[in-house]
Amino acid sequence: MSAPTTAGQRWTLRGTHTEYTVTVPAHGRWLELVAWGPHGVSDGPSPVAYDGPVPFLTTGDAAPIEYATDADRPFTGADLVVETPAGQRRVGFGHTDVLADADQRELAVGFADPVTGLRATVHYRVPVGTDVVQRWVELTNAGTGPLRVVRAGSAGFCVPTPHGALLSHQWGQWAQEFQLSHVELGHGTFSIGSTQGVPGHLHVPWLAVRDTAEPAGPTWGVALAWTGSWEISAERDTGGLTRLRVGRQLVDGPLELAPGDRLTLPVVTGAYSPDGLDGLARVWHTHQRLLAGTRLTPRPVLYNSWEATYFAVEAESQLALAKIAADLGVETFVVDDGWFVGRGDDTAGLGDWTPDPAKFPAGFDAFIAEVRGLGLNFGLWVEPECVNPRSRLYAEHPDWVYAVDGRPLTPVRNQYLLDLGRPEVADFVHSTVDGLLRRYDIDYLKWDFNRPRTEPGRPGGVAPLDLDGAHVANLHRIYERLRRDHPGVLIEACAGGGARTDLAMAARADVFWPSDNTGPLDRLAIQHGFLHANAPHLLSSWVTDAPGLFDQRPRTLAFRFVLAMAGVLGIGADIRAWTPAQRSEAAGWIARYKEIRDVVTHGEAYLIGGPDQARCAVQYVAPDERRVVVLAWHTGRLDGAGSLPARPVRLPLRGLDPAARYRHGDQHYSGSHLSAVGLPVQWSPTHDADLIVLHRD
Ligand code: GLA
Numbered sequence: 001m002s003a004p005t006t007a008g009q010r011w012t013l014r015g016t017h018t019e020y021t022v023t024v025p026a027h028g029r030w031l032e033l034v035a036w037g038p039h040g041v042s043d044g045p046s047p048v049a050y051d052g053p054v055p056f057l058t059t060g061d062a063a064p065i066e067y068a069t070d071a072d073r074p075f076t077g078a079d080l081v082v083e084t085p086a087g088q089r090r091v092g093f094g095h096t097d098v099l100a101d102a103d104q105r106e107l108a109v110g111f112a113d114p115v116t117g118l119r120a121t122v123h124y125r126v127p128v129g130t131d132v133v134q135r136w137v138e139l140t141n142a143g144t145g146p147l148r149v150v151r152a153g154s155a156g157f158c159v160p161t162p163h164g165a166l167l168s169h170q171w172g173q174w175a176q177e178f179q180l181s182h183v184e185l186g187h188g189t190f191s192i193g194s195t196q197g198v199p200g201h202l203h204v205p206w207l208a209v210r211d212t213a214e215p216a217g218p219t220w221g222v223a224l225a226w227t228g229s230w231e232i233s234a235e236r237d238t239g240g241l242t243r244l245r246v247g248r249q250l251v252d253g254p255l256e257l258a259p260g261d262r263l264t265l266p267v268v269t270g271a272y273s274p275d276g277l278d279g280l281a282r283v284w285h286t287h288q289r290l291l292a293g294t295r296l297t298p299r300p301v302l303y304n305s306w307e308a309t310y311f312a313v314e315a316e317s318q319l320a321l322a323k324i325a326a327d328l329g330v331e332t333f334v335v336d337d338g339w340f341v342g343r344g345d346d347t348a349g350l351g352d353w354t355p356d357p358a359k360f361p362a363g364f365d366a367f368i369a370e371v372r373g374l375g376l377n378f379g380l381w382v383e384p385e386c387v388n389p390r391s392r393l394y395a396e397h398p399d400w401v402y403a404v405d406g407r408p409l410t411p412v413r414n415q416y417l418l419d420l421g422r423p424e425v426a427d428f429v430h431s432t433v434d435g436l437l438r439r440y441d442i443d444y445l446k447w448d449f450n451r452p453r454t455e456p457g458r459p460g461g462v463a464p465l466d467l468d469g470a471h472v473a474n475l476h477r478i479y480e481r482l483r484r485d486h487p488g489v490l491i492e493a494c495a496g497g498g499a500r501t502d503l504a505m506a507a508r509a510d511v512f513w514p515s516d517n518t519g520p521l522d523r524l525a526i527q528h529g530f531l532h533a534n535a536p537h538l539l540s541s542w543v544t545d546a547p548g549l550f551d552q553r554p555r556t557l558a559f560r561f562v563l564a565m566a567g568v569l570g571i572g573a574d575i576r577a578w579t580p581a582q583r584s585e586a587a588g589w590i591a592r593y594k595e596i597r598d599v600v601t602h603g604e605a606y607l608i609g610g611p612d613q614a615r616c617a618v619q620y621v622a623p624d625e626r627r628v629v630v631l632a633w634h635t636g637r638l639d640g641a642g643s644l645p646a647r648p649v650r651l652p653l654r655g656l657d658p659a660a661r662y663r664h665g666d667q668h669y670s671g672s673h674l675s676a677v678g679l680p681v682q683w684s685p686t687h688d689a690d691l692i693v694l695h696r697d
Helices: 276-295 315-328 364-373 392-396 423-439 467-485 520-533 557-564 580-602 671-676
Strands: 010-014 018-023 032-038 080-083 095-102 106-112 118-125 132-141 147-160 165-171 179-185 188-194 206-211 219-224 230-236 241-248 255-257 262-264 268-273 302-304 332-335 377-382 444-447 490-493 540-543 568-571 604-609 616-621 627-633 649-651 661-664 667-670 679-681 689-696
Touching: 010 106, 032 147, 032 268, 132 147, 132 276, 147 219, 147 268, 165 188, 165 230, 165 520, 179 188, 179 520, 206 230, 206 241, 206 276, 206 520, 219 230, 219 241, 219 276, 268 276, 276 520, 276 604, 302 315, 315 332, 315 364, 315 580, 332 444, 364 377, 377 423, 423 444, 423 467, 467 490, 520 557, 520 604, 520 616, 540 557, 557 568, 557 580, 557 627, 557 689, 568 580, 580 616, 580 627, 580 689, 627 649, 661 671, 667 671, 679 689
Parallel strands: 302 332, 302 568, 332 377, 377 444, 444 490, 540 568
Antiparallel strands: 010 018, 018 032, 080 147, 095 106, 106 118, 118 132, 132 262, 132 268, 147 241, 147 255, 165 179, 165 206, 188 230, 206 219, 219 268, 230 241, 604 616, 616 627, 627 689, 649 679, 661 667, 661 689
């Protein structure tokens, strides 16, 4: 379908509880937002329209434009900047076409520039059963001369913040990812991003915005599906509108668009909830569960031997761990780094993906068979995009790594990065992993990535190249192909912890490893942030012996278990050293997890309080509402508690039927009591976490 737009034409996209309405103004040069919010929000006056003149600016600088070129918004920030070979900018669109308009769920509007021939199609899609809107743009050079894309945003989102913008974002570093922070933005710009060729540890491609006057009220969010370099900015203008720009960051320089070339920019998803940040989290969870499709199943309880043996992997110690793990009720045994030839530490071996015969003298097959003989599934760690200079692969293919001619390579963790955009490298990476999955009996793969890209080049200096785009595209293709050819294998995405979590990976991996920090109180803060942007089925978490890096206050084994049960439970401790009492306690927790993991996977999650508050819990309500699972943690000091008179902490539960009755042991509560007064939890030095399952009568 293709029909010219008419002045003032409007389209409303409808989600389960939300709507998103756009219009083409009479001049026909761009799309404008009319309203984004609950059903009915588009009926009255537009909450984002501006009133009055715009002296010393252009109309476009103040208008709530959906996708703006630098001709549309010359001063206040464009989503798209394109130039001709002569360096001339200000590509602007003069003609619009409706290309698709289906069931209030999909819309595509085409724009054309009469001068250069550039075409842009602005796409919208609201997936059934969600309150998100997916947006992306397709650029086509339909002209006769080459063009250069200087800025390649995917979308602009306009949010009404008349009293000030309250932004929520997640920052971090290695071992301290997903730190949830809030910033009040009066006027000006806030921006986050990554230039690392990977979403990175420093910021998460996710942002939430509320009006400062209503922090628990309407909340809008954006998240990007791009596994490379990215940027998100929020700018609040003098009129109180906050405009978010989201998209790729072109770290390799402008993208060349030859005549006939087409470029599809990554999907950015917008989300809306009337219920603050916590409500917005549930909108993201619903969306990600949908992305997982039929793969949304309760994940197996796994054991990973990394923190128990590090690089000293060999059959005997692994089997000793596997035997104990099987007795505890673990279902999948994962051998982490250190299993392949030359890998005694992190200085050598990456690239040579052959099991080390010295470590598995009876053969790797026999080792896996022994693990399976214990009733366990088998998982393996790989990092196929990286290479150590001390490896056979590097000796044979030194030209396969990113490099700038004549300049030294920058090692990070003693390793270089393979240029996955090259077809022969993509073949190598695919066939390495595919080969392992075919050759050995493997059910679970942990795919790691332990360094960012430093060198913006390829030997021989062929330029300009979109290295970032080519790497990401091939990574996604390989994941898709592996999932298609090995549907029974679960894939855990890891990048030195949580540096590779974005919506594109949420659609291609089954679970994320959010951080290498497994210390209990540090992990609590990491998981709290993570669950604001990601659904529990994506949250891999291990019970270990680690004290933590930032907050080393001791916590019980129960605390560690209840914490890891908030997502996908795993064990990473050296369980050989656990006492019989610890092992029997662990077996009890694992059995309880198996009873509740369907609710964790499919239930509505409510985030109560936080790691720096007196109350900290996650509540999951089963889809049939018969069970409510509450995981709660004591965040404060433990000394003194329990030895003096004390009253319980009250956890205000949400999403319950006020008239319903709920039972926990011989305690009975009404839904309204649990919401208004709260679920009581009494902490003591030996009781610093709890798992409570409420059954509805
Ligand atoms: C990264 C991962 C860890 C572990 C090591 C192995 O740091 O995040 O979980 O797999 O690599 O070298």
